[in-house]
Amino acid sequence: MHTKLLSDEVVRSARMSADYALSTGTRPARLFGSLGETEFVRAGTSIYMQDDTASYLYQLINGTISTFLVLENGNRRVTGFLSDGDYFGSIFSDHYQASAEAKTDCTVVRYSRQRWSTRDLAQSSFGPIILDALENELKIAEEHVLLLGGVTACAKVAAFLLYLSKQAARRGEPANPISIPMTRYDIADFLGTTPESVSRCLTKLKQSGAIKMSAHDTITLVDRGILSDIPRGY
Amino acid sequence: MHTKLLSDEVVRSARMSADYALSTGTRPARLFGSLGETEFVRAGTSIYMQDDTASYLYQLINGTISTFLVLENGNRRVTGFLSDGDYFGSIFSDHYQASAEAKTDCTVVRYSRQRWSTRDLAQSSFGPIILDALENELKIAEEHVLLLGGVTACAKVAAFLLYLSKQAARRGEPANPISIPMTRYDIADFLGTTPESVSRCLTKLKQSGAIKMSAHDTITLVDRGILSDIPRGY
DNA sequence: CGAGGGGTTGACTAAGATCAACGTGCGTGG
DNA sequence: CCACGCACGTTGATCTTAGTCAACCCCTCG
Numbered sequence: 001m002h003t004k005l006l007s008d009e010v011v012r013s014a015r016m017s018a019d020y021a022l023s024t025g026t027r028p029a030r031l032f033g034s035l036g037e038t039e040f041v042r043a044g045t046s047i048y049m050q051d052d053t054a055s056y057l058y059q060l061i062n063g064t065i066s067t068f069l070v071l072e073n074g075n076r077r078v079t080g081f082l083s084d085g086d087y088f089g090s091i092f093s094d095h096y097q098a099s100a101e102a103k104t105d106c107t108v109v110r111y112s113r114q115r116w117s118t119r120d121l122a123q124s125s126f127g128p129i130i131l132d133a134l135e136n137e138l139k140i141a142e143e144h145v146l147l148l149g150g151v152t153a154c155a156k157v158a159a160f161l162l163y164l165s166k167q168a169a170r171r172g173e174p175a176n177p178i179s180i181p182m183t184r185y186d187i188a189d190f191l192g193t194t195p196e197s198v199s200r201c202l203t204k205l206k207q208s209g210a211i212k213m214s215a216h217d218t219i220t221l222v223d224r225g226i227l228s229d230i231p232r233g234y
Numbered sequence: 235m236h237t238k239l240l241s242d243e244v245v246r247s248a249r250m251s252a253d254y255a256l257s258t259g260t261r262p263a264r265l266f267g268s269l270g271e272t273e274f275v276r277a278g279t280s281i282y283m284q285d286d287t288a289s290y291l292y293q294l295i296n297g298t299i300s301t302f303l304v305l306e307n308g309n310r311r312v313t314g315f316l317s318d319g320d321y322f323g324s325i326f327s328d329h330y331q332a333s334a335e336a337k338t339d340c341t342v343v344r345y346s347r348q349r350w351s352t353r354d355l356a357q358s359s360f361g362p363i364i365l366d367a368l369e370n371e372l373k374i375a376e377e378h379v380l381l382l383g384g385v386t387a388c389a390k391v392a393a394f395l396l397y398l399s400k401q402a403a404r405r406g407e408p409a410n411p412i413s414i415p416m417t418r419y420d421i422a423d424f425l426g427t428t429p430e431s432v433s434r435c436l437t438k439l440k441q442s443g444a445i446k447m448s449a450h451d452t453i454t455l456v457d458r459g460i461l462s463d464i465p466r467g468y
Numbered sequence: 469c470g471a472g473g474g475g476t477t478g479a480c481t482a483a484g485a486t487c488a489a490c491g492t493g494c495g496t497g498g
Numbered sequence: 499c500c501a502c503g504c505a506c507g508t509t510g511a512t513c514t515t516a517g518t519c520a521a522c523c524c525c526t527c528g
Binding site for chain 2: 506508517
């Protein structure tokens, strides 16, 4: 236990980039510095499948990725939409708990887990970075719980739009005309509703003037007050 | 960075108890060995409130605790029901993200966070234990997402009963006549439904022979097959 | 040009939220 | 010790919401 896994220099540079990124409000650009392999993934491509051996730990550098799982009854559940800087890859498990799929063209850094286990890495000087990854995963799940707990479908959809806007702001993009890289089916499976309901709610929000839709995948948030507090019989 | 915070002896004993507990299928009895203060909490008592300064990190030794938060619109969301061994107390934040309340008489160990931050502790020899706590928090949130994503209210309630049974088995209690220490309101706020719906679903499950209720807070799971796969028009 | 996938809308239906009444157990105070 | 209040639980009646089935539009791609 507590073996020295990596050279101090590599560790220092990785930490530096992480600190820098955090201080500027964006996310660290690299997980393991030069140790990770950068990979480019085309939109619509699968990155890994549920139950596969978890050979890599990933960090998303650029783009949007969805993670989802298929239940025994055949239902699909989207467990998260990942944004720049997010870590993914079932950090505690030796098999992927969900499938991961690129919704846009993406850049990811992947790091082989063959040689070192996550727990060993956490013991090494990389501990703080592993902690960042865990904090990240936890925040995603907690945010998801809040969205899923919403009372009406419209409340969920509105909260989801605000969530996307916050994600965009986090990675330095303008928070207002937000782009929706995922399909209505993805959104529905994420929010625990149906694509039809998502569509209807967007229409209602559009009619009430809360949002504007320039295209199916481009939405402008006009009145955040309405979005953040959808009344019952909206 | 990486200062030696705690004596090796204390660390070793804490690790030993954690390893022992994990190997027997139960949870570690103590987080920080003799460093934590043991506290007894009466049923119905608040342990801490949302937005308070997070002075302590907690581990539940015995009993059931619920964590919940109140949204701006006044809605309450129960974010988790904690069981023996579970860690809680907003590990990454300096203010509690939710309130915590004892549903039964409880024994907890609390550890002051005044002197050492969580991240510093993770860097110390306690790293593995902090990792356990994080893995624990993550599992709770992921489980919650699965329950909340359920299609019908009855499916959620049935899944919730199986979840409680699994929790009971984890802490070595018999998995079958399960005790329900929380109210229907708590369950409803946890599952994203209403107390009336919870009650109705339980009645249906009782009528179909899937469960038996000896009291409001004692349920026997009779047919787990029914519970694990509730059809649409149940 | 046709096929297919995603998106929207409409009509219908079923699930569940709401409002309300009532029952039960428990604790407190007369 | 009993009576009362109160919180929780259950059940019923009603009505809103949203899931389902279906048609149609639009766009892209072969």
